[in-house]
Amino acid sequence: MNAQAAPVVKKKVSTRIPITYVVALIPVAVAINYLGSTINGLLFLPLFLDMIGTAVVAIVLGPWWGAVVGALTNIIFAITGGPISLPFAACNVVGALVWGYGVKAGMGKKYWTYFVLALLAALAVTLTAVPIYVFIFGGATGHYADMMTAAFLAMGQNLWVSVFSSNILVSLADKIISSFLALAIIEALPKNLTQNVQLPESTGKMKNLAWIAGGLIIGILVTFLVIYTGK
Numbered sequence: 001m002n003a004q005a006a007p008v009v010k011k012k013v014s015t016r017i018p019i020t021y022v023v024a025l026i027p028v029a030v031a032i033n034y035l036g037s038t039i040n041g042l043l044f045l046p047l048f049l050d051m052i053g054t055a056v057v058a059i060v061l062g063p064w065w066g067a068v069v070g071a072l073t074n075i076i077f078a079i080t081g082g083p084i085s086l087p088f089a090a091c092n093v094v095g096a097l098v099w100g101y102g103v104k105a106g107m108g109k110k111y112w113t114y115f116v117l118a119l120l121a122a123l124a125v126t127l128t129a130v131p132i133y134v135f136i137f138g139g140a141t142g143h144y145a146d147m148m149t150a151a152f153l154a155m156g157q158n159l160w161v162s163v164f165s166s167n168i169l170v171s172l173a174d175k176i177i178s179s180f181l182a183l184a185i186i187e188a189l190p191k192n193l194t195q196n197v198q199l200p201e202s203t204g205k206m207k208n209l210a211w212i213a214g215g216l217i218i219g220i221l222v223t224f225l226v227i228y229t230g231k
Contacts, residue, residue: 183212
């Protein structure tokens, strides 16, 4: 008689990310947000660049960890630069939730759906920002977008439409660039940290870089549109 083969027991692979990664990545992501915003201010760009780290953490660790990064970022901005940034923490949190849950829903599997996710993040952040601009700041905060708001008001649009129109243009450029810069950062992270993240399948290093570069170029073109509209 043949001895009965012992059943093969498959080990369940844990999808939980070690807390050491969480502790290490969140401060770095906040620093990336701060650096991006600082560079944006120094170069007088019509963007924000304060949610790149938020996107990285929301995609890799999950939406609520990304929300923590977003909230911490704006709290630090408020401490170092004044309270004007504090209400906009809601925008950073909303962006994190859209990126995080969007990738969980499968929108990160292909580059074109990831691009659509960037557009959705831009829309969600704008819808969150507009009431803050209007109710708390009267429609202006000293950002580049204020010039576009003034231009739309001069064309006869009401305040809500003017603030939305200017903010959505800036947000589209900003979130496209931020999304693809975040993707470039994620590509450089250790594979064991990103192995369970639903991102576009690797098609070769050069092709991946080409897709990322393409997304950044589209974002830059929208930025030029913003500059032209603000003139």
